[in-house]
Amino acid sequence: MTRLGLSPLAWLDEVETRRRAAGLRRFLRARPPVGAELDLASNDYLGLSQHPRVLDGGVAALRAWGAGSTGSRLVTGNTELHESFEDALAEFVGAASALVFSSGYTANLGAVVALSGPGSLLVSDALTHASLVDACRLSRARVVVTPHADVSAVDAALAARTEERAVVVTDSVFSADGDLAPLRALHEVSRRHGALLIVDEAHGLGVRGDGGRGLLHEMGLAGAPDVVMTTTLSKALGSQGGVVLGPVAVRDHLIDAARPFIFDTGLAPAAVGAAHAALQVLVDEPGRAQRVLDHAAALASMCGVDDVPPSAVVSVILGEPDVALAAAAACLERGVRVGCFRPPTVPAGTSRLRLTARASLTDDEMVLARRVLTDVLSPA
Structure with a gap:
């Protein structure tokens, strides 16, 4: 039986409440043309989007x-x-x-x-x-x-x-x-x-x-x-x-x-x-591909990831969504933007920071990355 006066989208309120409680609510955040932060979140692996x-x-x-x-x-x-x-x-x-x-x-x-x-x-x-x-x-x-x-x-x-x-x-x-x-x-x-x-x-x-x-x-x-x-x-x-x-x-x-x-x-x-x-x-410039892998290896080392990444992606598994969100926010506050992957993108219990290496990362940017990542991810 149809409920008179009940919106057909009323169920979305309950869904949003559950998502917020689980730390799974997502938000759009507009970025400026040139970000002030070091970007370790995008998929611009070769650094060519602004070339x-x-x-x-x-x-x-x-x-x-x-x-x-x-x-x-x-x-x-x-x-x-x-x-x-x-x-x-x-x-x-x-x-x-x-x-x-x-x-x-x-x-x-x-x-x-x-x-x-x-x-x-x-x-x-x-x-x-x-x-x-x-x-x-x-x-x-x-x-x-x-x-x-x-x-x-x-x-x-x-x-x-x-x-x-x-x-x-x-x-x-x-x-x-x-x-x-x-x-x-x-x-x-x-x-x-x-x-x-x-x-x-x-x-x-x-x-x-x-x-x-x-x-x-x-x-x-x-x-x-x-x-x-x-x-x-x-x-x-x-x-x-x-x-x-x-x-x-x-x-x-x-x-x-x-x-x-x-x-x-x-x-x-x-x-x-x-x-x-x-x-x-x-x-x-075929050497750009190898520079991606070199930078990924360095980022993994900064994050305490033992295995050398075979790609541009460095995955730092932290466990629960709120832990990963807090770590990503702490990195951003210190000037480094990293990805944060939570369910359903990844399995439950494997929420993580997802960092991506770029061929165009400079020595100064890598120094900043090391300082921030070591600070955020070091055991308290």
């Missing part, structure tokens, strides 16, 4: 093509700029082709859903990014979620399948912990069972591999006919957008079948121009 060449690339595209792409890429939103960037990125990572989407999220939705579907099996790592989780849910395929980095569980799921087609889905670098997927072993298992391997290189591009070409390239899997790579332009390349890279047949199929590509407005030219310029900076 003069990248800004010039975005401005030039803006002036040439306008503020927006004006439509979906199948109608009026496709430009020569989009296609030249696709060619350049595919060549850089060793893929046969590339297709630009409006975001990394939509790239994952488009690739996973269009390459699976009813009557197929999706095998997904338990810690894959939310965009891959949502893609699996939307696919209408049968989904098996395997324990994190458990190749034997992937093998068992593929061996037991009754479906004709199967797809294995994983991040290359996991966003919360910064650890690496066992890509060679996953590819071997996938190939043995005739499954496609889709790898999200959002946190691998620009950081892992020769000159930042990604973990797939580092593992010798670039251009493999049974591997599809997705990535974002909003992290190492300092811009916005997403890309799916793989065999030409995959690109052709996505143009026909990927709903986030067909029905979404094309990526704005300014974002494409900025990403293209950032890619050229990376080509010209």
